[in-house]
Amino acid sequence: MAEAVRWGIIGTGKIARAFANALKEVPGAVLAGVASRSQDKAEAFGAEFGAGASYGSYEALVQANDVDLVYVGTPHPQHAENALMALRAGKGVLCEKPFTMNLREAEQVATLARSKRLFLMEAMWTRYLPAYLEVKRILASGEIGTARQIVADFGFAAAFGPEHRVFNPELGGGALLDLGIYPLSVAAGLLGPVSEIRAQAVMGPTGVDVQTGFTLKHAGGGMSVCSCSFLARSPAELTVAGELGQVRMNTMFHRATSVTVKLADGSERTIETPYLGNGYVHEIVEAQRCWREGLLESPAMPVGETLALMGVMDEIRRQIGLTYEADRPR
CATH class of the missing domain: 3.40.50.720 (NAD(P)-binding Rossmann-like Domain)
Structure with missing residues (x-):
């Protein structure tokens, strides 16, 4: 051993x-x-x-x-x-x-x-779950053609008081850092580095975002449309589409136990992707x-990519007007 x-x-x-x-x-x-x-x-x-x-x-x-x-x-x-x-x-x-x-x-x-x-x-x-790795394999195979678009969401109705971690700015609250990072990371992992960013948000009474949407252009030419919410229980699915079809990480994508491929010829198949333990x-x-x-x-999540995605979230926060104590000049 x-x-x-x-x-x-x-x-x-x-x-x-x-x-x-x-x-x-x-x-x-x-x-x-x-x-x-x-x-x-x-x-x-x-x-x-x-x-x-x-x-x-x-x-x-x-x-x-x-x-x-x-x-x-x-x-x-x-x-x-x-x-x-x-x-x-x-x-x-x-x-x-x-x-x-x-x-x-x-x-x-x-x-x-x-x-x-x-x-x-x-x-x-x-980024290490079997469902994500299976989607990467399917994209590499060319089965759905070149990956051109990703649509992903992650939301739930956060029935907590304003002092709770998810709403408390002193604890890094907000939908983007808590939930939005999931679709962002998977989209970049599948479509490549982010080259352009457009974001909008609904801000809550504590000053953090309670609902955020962002559209990304990726260096490889693809686009992703992502959203996160503390106001709505969303499907939490992620779909990658190419000219020949689509592959969906079934609900909820961050803990998907299957992926479904639908092709332009009408064929459809589902691949089981169970994960170990709690993931x-x-x-x-x-x-x-x-x-x-x-x-x-x-190699699956290099530090350089982590830094790049932190930069993307910084720009999203700049566009929606969300700042934290950590952003103050040191």
């Missing part, structure tokens, strides 16, 4: 719990430690998931000798600070999306990782593969 990879988790919220659950199903993965700003929360989380150690500070975890890779699962505005802390301690990092609050922060993290020659990867878990298993397997092979980033 391959050498075990010893994970440390920073954060004990919902996303960290999903990650810890997935770790249990990954061969060769060990939860060496978990950290919270509260010792009690860290110990409760650690006991539930069988962590080797529980720390009452993030600093203590990143300094631990028995941690190889650190998963950053804290609120959005803390991502850059926590990733930099782990990298300075010599640890590889898997950082939850959105990678950081803006491109400036993302470049700081990437520069440090490269200078120290440490592994760095954005935890865009949908996070696939990104963990990839991160471990890269770490064991001494890679500094994942």
